[in-house]
Amino acid sequence: IFLCVDTPPTPSGDADLSRIWQAVADLPHEETRRVLVTKSTVPVGTGAHIQAVLRERGYTNIGYASNPEFLREGTAIADFMKPDRIVVGAPSQEVARQVADLYQGIECPVLLTDVASAEMIKYASNAFLATKISFINEIANVCEVTGADVKVVAQGMGLDHRIGPHFLQAGIGYGGSCFPKDVSALKQLAGNSGYHFQLLNAVIEVNELQKRRVINKIKNYLGSELRGRRIALLGLAFKPNTDDIRQAPSIVLAHRLLAEGAQVVGYDPVAMKNMRTLVPEMEYASSALEALRAADACVLVTEWAEFLSLDWAAAYKVMAQPVVIDGRNVLDGSRLAALGFTYEGVGTGPVAAAQTQE
Ligand SMILES: NC(=O)c1ccc[n+]([C@@H]2O[C@H](COP(=O)([O-])OP(=O)(O)OC[C@H]3O[C@@H](n4cnc5c(N)ncnc54)[C@H](O)[C@@H]3O)[C@@H](O)[C@H]2O)c1
Structure with a gap:
């Protein structure tokens, strides 16, 4: 069972998990063994919480896996067919392998992890991409006062394989349904856990x-x-x-x-x-x-x-x-x-x- 409901931002900037909890509450009691696979982007710890709820309700037949989604709007099918990687986090290798096997025929690295790490991989990836955008935008702003051309600068930076050419296009900032909410949710997640994620504050402010x-x-x-x-x-x-x-x-x-x-x-x-x-x-x-x-x-x-x-x-x-x-x-x-x-x-x-x- 794939769980891919929306997880929009709340006014506090945390991820709103109400759809997740509604969908989990709607799960039917079944005799057949199933695996609940979360594709929605959810804060680290959500999978553990969902598994606890399933256990409390006596849903022992339902396994759990986190399988974050990396597709981009506008190129969703191409991204699905040719992903950079597939990440599956589960409490056991057996469940993780079961979910990974659904993607047979798609050629890419498959990373099997624990649930929390899979959840974090999604947030960390989006936050890093947003950081790249804010970084090149700040370089662009410095170019404007110093007379350099950010397009040429980005080209020169991108030729370094440790940096790479992607996400180095300066512009008026990132938007969309993922970057702003995921960067904010990671910032809040860190804050709620007692860690002040300074770099993300700057990424958001620059944007x-x-x-x-x-x-x-x-x-x-x-x-x-x-x-x-x-x-x-x-x-x-x-x-x-x-x-x-x-x-x-x-x-x-x-x-x-x-x-x-x-x-x-x-x-x-x-x-x-x-x-x-x-x-x-x-x-x-x-x-x-x-x-x-x-x-x-x-x-x-x-x-x-x-x-x-x-x-x-x-x-x-x-x-x-x-x-x-x-x-x-x-x-x-x-x-x-x-x-x-x-x-x-x-x-x-x-x-x-x-x-x-x-
Ligand atoms: N849009 C993207 O490009 C993208 C990329 C990667 C990850 N994600 C993640 O995937 C998730 C979904 O994003 P989206 O952009 O597709 O959202 P969306 O709002 O476009 O789609 C979510 C769908 O879930 C349905 N839904 C909500 N509650 C439900 C319930 N209880 N039962 C059944 N259906 C229900 C909604 O009606 C809606 O059709 C989010 O967590 C997002 O962060 C999205």
Whole structure:
């Protein structure tokens, strides 16, 4: 029996396990031997707690295993078929092997562990990836004041096999249903156990500030008064190829800009339905070009492929002011500058149209 219910954050930042306990309570009493396999991301100790509850209820026929899920939204099936590893934690090798055997035919390292270590592997992996993102974002911020280019820096760092090239793309911070909640849950888990996880506090704070830095960049071009300015947000989902807006940077950006009195117009190929419910104060456009019409600045928030292949010459004609803030460092700044745009990425320095024309 696979347990894969959601474990969202509570207001205190801990993982909300109410769905887990509901599902465990709903388990039927059966004669046949079963194994309850937890795929949901749960704090270390949850598996031990579930096993204690099962024992108390006399469910001696149900074995237990932790089998954390590592797939990414948008590439879920490919990730399932070709995982980097499969982790199964169980109180006995026999149960762990039984669960691992379900994955026969999938070629990758299989790690059999105890339950607590399997639970921690999931949190530690996500927290490490989030740390990598916040780290390169801080390097990007230092690049902005020192004149280095974070794209080149990341390339040079990534060639070191101990570092690797992945998760070194500077941007406006991580979002989504996993990183923010898992980093926060690990921080709280450590705190609840009496350990102050200092590094994670910094990772979270850097990520929060990173989203807000965009506002100052807009002000550098439009002036400090954003009241009445029209700002277009291209992309609302927390990443491309999903309609998921959970903890998306677009939400913070939209609210910050609205609080400054700006008119905010957003466009996303699939996430507008979800966003409309959450941020009804924002305008929603039927296409990227429509979003850019009469805009004083545009922020590329989600790197959807359609924004990369957008007709930027046409965009230049419809915008009130040709200012593009590329929150994902995916657009060709020199090309945009040649078209007349003022372009700024993250950690790459501004590329002004006038400079290029000289
Ligand atoms: N989304 C991801 O990319 C991803 C990746 C790795 C791990 N995870 C973990 O997997 C878990 C699920 O995440 P998700 O994004 O799929 O969540 P989700 O909210 O999209 O899906 C959870 C599903 O569980 C159902 N559910 C809740 N309580 C139930 C109950 N008592 N009985 C039956 N069904 C119930 C909900 O209706 C929902 O359909 C979380 O713990 C998450 O951290 C998610």
